[in-house]
Amino acid sequence: MTGSLGFLLATVPFSAWIDLLGWRAAFFSAGIALCLSGILLYIVLVKKPRQLFHNESVTVKDETQRENISLILKRIVLNRQAWALFFCHFGVVGGYVGFISSWAVPYGMNMYDLTRSDASQLVMVGLIGALIGAPLTSWIASRLGTIKRPYVIVHFIILTSWSAFLLFKGNPPLFMLILLFFIIGFGFGASALTFAVVRQSFPIKESGLVSGFANTGGFLSAVLLPGIFGKVLDHFQSVSGSMTEGYSYGFIIPVIFSLIGLFGVSTIKEIRQPESAEPESSV
Missing domain, CATH: 1.20.1250.20 (MFS general substrate transporter like domains)
Structure with a gap:
């Protein structure tokens, strides 16, 4: 569902963004947004869980490597x-x-x-x-x-x-x-x-x-x-x-x-x- 929302933003809203800023600035700003999203995902999905569940993550890692x-x-x-x-x-x-x-x-x-x-x-x-x-x-x-x-x-x-x-x-x-x-x-x-x-x-x-x-x-x-x-x-x-x-x-x-x-x-x-x-x- 959230992926479809991203698709939706890439249609008319992004077309209006291009008309406002031009092709280069619009795609550059979209690239910056993607980079920031990647950093945010790393913090939320990787860094924070390691800090909160350090011991549990080690145990789970050992178990999953058995298969x-x-x-x-x-x-x-x-x-x-x-x-x-x-x-x-x-x-x-x-x-x-x-x-x-x-x-x-x-x-x-x-x-x-x-x-x-x-x-x-x-x-x-x-x-x-x-x-x-x-x-x-x-x-x-x-x-x-x-x-x-x-x-x-x-x-x-x-x-x-x-x-x-x-x-x-x-x-x-x-x-x-x-x-x-x-x-x-x-x-x-x-x-x-x-x-x-x-x-x-x-x-x-x-x-x-x-x-x-x-x-x-x-x-x-x-x-x-x-x-x-x-x-x-x-x-x-x-x-x-x-x-x-x-x-x-x-x-x-x-x-x-x-x-x-x-x-x-x-x-x-x-x-x-x-x-x-x-x-x-x-x-």
């Missing part, structure tokens, strides 16, 4: 649940991050004749959806007592949303485009459920590595989608000179990615908490 990390990695790679989470994150993250970060603004400018600032507002709509999606889907999952069911629904909605771009040949009405960006962003926010499944399915000593493994799926698709999308646009622009046709076929890529994500979330084996634990907690 061979290569054995843990081998177990993860051979684990069906880990691969299900990998493909799940591949589908829900890549289409959003890969398209939003690279092609959303050019898409708005080319297909709807929007200014760069107006097109970046479309990105902001998706990020607002992500901010709402993360806490809301987590709350729904906790109320239902299941993670898989709402997550499958979210994946299906994302697949339907990307398919809508194909249905309208890459050029849906503007009001519908805004709604689709919001829904896809909402689905991206729901990707936090991936890590909830990790914590539910794996022991603490393995959950960090499994989270990284699942997150790799998301980053992999986010890297693959912009390049493949660009190849499709270049092909149709050189063959027919039509950018519209290129976009209409380019949206096949996030649809395929979403299908992979739906397959992944469908194969997740959910481990539910025993019902007998509920009365004890209520007492």
Whole structure:
């Protein structure tokens, strides 16, 4: 959720910051803010805990070094649940991050004749959806007592949303485009459920590595989608000179990615908490 807030600040607010200070000063100030954030994180996460829990940290360090990390990695790679989470994150993250970060603004400018600032507002709509999606889907999952069911629904909605771009040949009405960006962003926010499944399915000593493994799926698709999308646009622009046709076929890529994500979330084996634990907690 906080990551989506950072994405949000990098759209219209950062564009206004650039207009005010210019490119060099805006990026320089952003770099200073990142450096200060890194120093603050080091103080809060490393230095302070060492001072407060010096003896305990030594004990924990000795215990964690007993497990061979290569054995843990081998177990993860051979684990069906880990691969299900990998493909799940591949589908829900890549289409959003890969398209939003690279092609959303050019898409708005080319297909709807929007200014760069107006097109970046479309990105902001998706990020607002992500901010709402993360806490809301987590709350729904906790109320239902299941993670898989709402997550499958979210994946299906994302697949339907990307398919809508194909249905309208890459050029849906503007009001519908805004709604689709919001829904896809909402689905991206729901990707936090991936890590909830990790914590539910794996022991603490393995959950960090499994989270990284699942997150790799998301980053992999986010890297693959912009390049493949660009190849499709270049092909149709050189063959027919039509950018519209290129976009209409380019949206096949996030649809395929979403299908992979739906397959992944469908194969997740959910481990539910025993019902007998509920009365004890209520007492």
